Amino acid sequence: NAGVTQTPKFRVLKTGQSMTLLCAQDMNHEYMYWYRQDPGMGLRLIHYSVGEGTTAKGEVPDGYNVSRLKKQNFLLGLESAAPSQTSVYFCATQLRPSTDTQYFGPGTRLTVL
Amino acid sequence: KNQVEQSPQSLIILEGKNCTLQCNYTVSPFSNLRWYKQDTGRGPVSLTIMTFSENTKSNGRYTATLDADTKQSSLHITASQLSDSASYICVVSASYGQNFVFGPGTRLSVLP
Numbered sequence: 733n734a735g736v737t738q739t740p741k742f743r744v745l746k747t748g749q750s751m752t753l754l755c756a757q758d759m760n761h762e763y764m765y766w767y768r769q770d771p772g773m774g775l776r777l778i779h780y781s782v783g784e785g786t787t788a789k790g791e792v793p794d795g796y797n798v799s800r801l802k803k804q805n806f807l808l809g810l811e812s813a814a815p816s817q818t819s820v821y822f823c824a825t826q827l828r829p830s831t832d833t834q835y836f837g838p839g840t841r842l843t844v845l
Numbered sequence: 846k847n848q849v850e851q852s853p854q855s856l857i858i859l860e861g862k863n864c865t866l867q868c869n870y871t872v873s874p875f876s877n878l879r880w881y882k883q884d885t886g887r888g889p890v891s892l893t894i895m896t897f898s899e900n901t902k903s904n905g906r907y908t909a910t911l912d913a914d915t916k917q918s919s920l921h922i923t924a925s926q927l928s929d930s931a932s933y934i935c936v937v938s939a940s941y942g943q944n945f946v947f948g949p950g951t952r953l954s955v956l957p
Contacts, residue, residue: 736888767947774849774934774947775889822888831877831896834945836888 734758736837738823744843745813753808753840755823763826764806765790765834766798768819775822781806782829813844847872849937849948857954862925866951868918868935876940880909880920883932883950892920892933925955 739754755764762783767775777790781800795817797809810817823837849870858864870878877896881889893902893909895918902909906923922929932950939946 772949774936774949775945776947777945824888831894833891833894834879836890838888839886 736823736825736835738821738837738840740840741838742841744845745810746845747814749813750809750811751813751842752810753821753823753842755806755808755825755837757804757806757823757825757835759825759827759835760803761825761827761835762803763829764800765824765826766796766806766808767822767824768792768817769822769839770819778808778821813842815844818842818844847937847939847944847946849935849946851933851935851948851951853951854949855952855954857956858925860925860927860955860957864922864925864953866920866922866933866935866953868920868937868948870916870918870935870937870946870948872916872937872939872944872946874940875913875916876938878909878911878918879936879938880907880918881934881936883934885931889934922953925953927955927957929953930955 736757765780766778769775779798784803787798799807821840824834826834852867879894880892883889895911908921911918934950935948
């Protein structure tokens, strides 16, 4: 089992460029999340999904879009990257939203110049 | 406003020593509190999860405590090892929606 994987691991973009981050899981979890982690701050929720075909906004959704066409994949898109989106992005999955463990991917380090 | 604060911001200890990390929260209504370990360049890994009715939970050399009345939690690490060097993150969940409030973490360095 690979658990939770993220691609790419690193990426450098120029302002205005677009890109898609892929999160894939093989644990058959319903819930998937995208977070960003910035220095000195806690992880902040961007978007999440409670099942295939569903998405919802988190705390900091502006500038990002997501899709969950297949249960095992959760995509995070940046349509027009801005320097403020320079961050480390983590995907997480969870079987149920209550007291189940959240499993995190290894992260994607994105720099926007 | 739902917030999670952690102290100290960073901590340096010698291998073999014990240490305690603190977490204070204002998240309401409370559902559960989690502690994660995050190694540099890696994703967080769950250590413990505690609900309102639990006041202590252990995972090997890690012991978490919860005082829901004072809204405080602590993570005690016993007989520290070099591999304990990491950031430790406190996360509190509210009992509605997908509301996970992450603390900024405590950076622990264990020196030989």
